Amino acid sequence: MSLFVIATFLVLALLGMPLAFSLGVAALAGLWLSGIDVAVLAPRLMNAVNSFPLMSIPLFMIAGELMLKGGIMDRLVDFANAFIGRVRGGLAQVTIVAGAGLASVSGAAVADASALSSTLVPSLRKQYGLGFSTGIVAAAANLGPIIPPSGAMIVYAFMAGSSVSVGGMFMSGVVPGLILFALFMVLCWLIAWKRNYPLAGTPVTLSNILRELRRSLVIFLMPVLVIGGIVGGAFTPTEGAAVGVCYALVLGFFVTRKLKLSDLPDVLLTAAKTSALVGAMIAFASTVTFLFTIDLLPMKLADLMQGVTDSPFLFLCLIAAMLLVVGMFLESNAAYIMLVPLFHPIALQYGIDPLHFGFLFVFNLVIGMLTPPVGVVLFVVCGITGVRMGELVRESWPFIAAMYAVLLACMIFPGIVTWLPERLGY
Template identity: 65%
Template sequence: MSTLVVVGFMAIALLGVPIAFAMGLSAIIAIWFAGIDLSIIPQRMMYSVNSFPLMAIPFFMLSGELMIKAGIIERLISFANALVGRVRGGLAHVTMLSGAGLATVSGTAVSDASALSAILVPSLSKIYDKGFATAIVAAAANLGPIIPPSAAMIVYAFMAGPSVSVGGMFMAGVVPGVLITIGFMGLCSWIATRRGWTTTGEAFKWGRLFSELKRSAIVLFMPLLIIGGIIGGAFTATEGSAVSVIYALILGFGITRTLKLSDLPGIILRAAITTAVVCALIAFASVITYLMTVDLMPQKLSALLFSITKDPIIYLLLVTVLLFIVGMFLESNSAYIMLVPLLHPIAIQYGIDPLHFGFLFVLNLVIGMLTPPVGVVLFVVCGVTGVRMRELVTNIWPFVAWMYAVLLLCLFFPAIVTTLPRAMGY
């Protein structure tokens, strides 16, 4: 039965229909063939989305939209420009730091890609060729789900169950996120030097840096407040997401004063649409997960894998290859919802640290957002800027290669991922 679900889902999805519809239809077909009462479908769907932790997703989505509209990107860009603007590839460095800063308040790659493309690509294109300019923005936007808070990590923790905490996942992403950002900036310098691009921006001045830091402090304080509150136990991730919405409203209406009441309907609608897509995927996937559980699919797969190898490193490498392929063809939220309940319990049986496996899983699928043919960040950037996909893909590969290098580094040296969350008590 579970084989029928997987084959049916992949076949329907390859026809080009929406992923949620493919999940639902494949589940209905499998249940019908198995002779199970169809009333199980709405029951499992309602049970899966009736969850307090899942409320963090719409709040963080809403908070990110509010912060972008509140003009935080302009402040982050000004601060980053004062810090690293006057070096070779300076504006590319500014973009990377802006993407990292935006990641600390948004938690998603798609919204970051849209905002950064609209604001930075016109300026980047005056200095660099447009293909490289859009690649810089796509890479910077992809930091969103890695640097906390991360909507992807919330979904993973929810699907993995009590063995993984949202706060632990957030902390697991800090050190690798910094490594990826530094590597991206190094690549920008190397490419700018190789192509002979000159320095840009104003000369470094301590006075200007402190002035921009003071101006941006209210923005930079938000991730410290939210993530610090979650880690310190002041509130849960869901409560922290609600606090972030209030903070964004105060910032937009009272500090930057760029947020208007007329902006709220559109902001709420965009956050609601994104949330509805994720929750629909979770609802339909819960039926498929139930069928796999009834059919003992995890146990069968576990027995198969143990018959092949008992080495946890080999298992991690097999999962990495699987997710590399899945990431090229399947939307990441669908992959979390379909594969986490299947692969996470097996990782625990291999004795792999749940946080270590969880972060590797998330990072692998985040990289998939930059790989064709179904790289959602690539499509967003191309849609906003009008650049051709071929031109973007030609320039994005060094950044994808570096992310895979960090992935392998984290795979063979788990302390990179686990030291900080363990020090924080996770």
């Protein structure tokens, strides 16, 4: 029965059906095949989304959209320019710095890709051509779900249950995110040096640095306030997201003064559409998970995995290989909702730290957002800039390789992921 449900979902998804619709049809097909009364569907759907922690997802989306509408990109670019200076590949490195700064307030790769493509590609294109420019933007946008706050980590923590906290997941991404950020900076310099791109940027001066620090301090206080409050226990992730929304409103209306009342309906509509899609997938996935449970699929998978290997590292390698394929063909939210309830308990049986496994799972699927044929970041960048998919993929592969290198390092050395959360008591 479980295989029938999975096959139904995959066929519909690969045919281009909406993911929530595909999950719903798969759930109904499973109920019909198992002979369970379809009346159980409605209460399960309601109970799945009747959750206070889930409210943090639309609130973080609203906060990110408000920050973007409030002129955050201009200040982030000016801040990056003041620190990078006149170096080879300087504008490319400014984009990576701006992407990292944007990641610390938005938590979503798609929103970051849209903002960076719209604002920076015209300037980048004059220096490097369209292909490399869009490759940089796609890589910088993919820092969004890694550097906290992260919408993907919130979804993972919710689907994994009480063994994983949102604050712990956020902290697990800090060190790997900084390592990945440094690798992207080095890659930009190496590619610019190899291709002999011209020097770009303005000379670094203390006065410029101090001026941009003063202008940008209010932006970077938001993640410090929100994430610090969540980690310190001052408020829950949902309350922290609400604080972020209030902060973004004050920043946009009274500090940058670029946010207008007319922007609010569009912000709320964007957040509502995305939240409704995620909520519908979670609701229908709860029924699918229920069907998997009564079919004993988690136990069967655990026995199968342990029959193949008793090594935690080889188990992680098998999961990474599976997620590499899944990320190529399935949207990441659907993958979290379908697969986390299956594989998270198995990872615990192997004695793998839940935060370590959670971060690796998220990171695998984040890389999938840059992998054709269903890499959502690739489609966003192509749609906004008009670059051909083949050209964008060709220019993105060094950054994808860097992400896989960091993923492998995190698998071999779990302390990269778990050191900071452990120090903070997670």
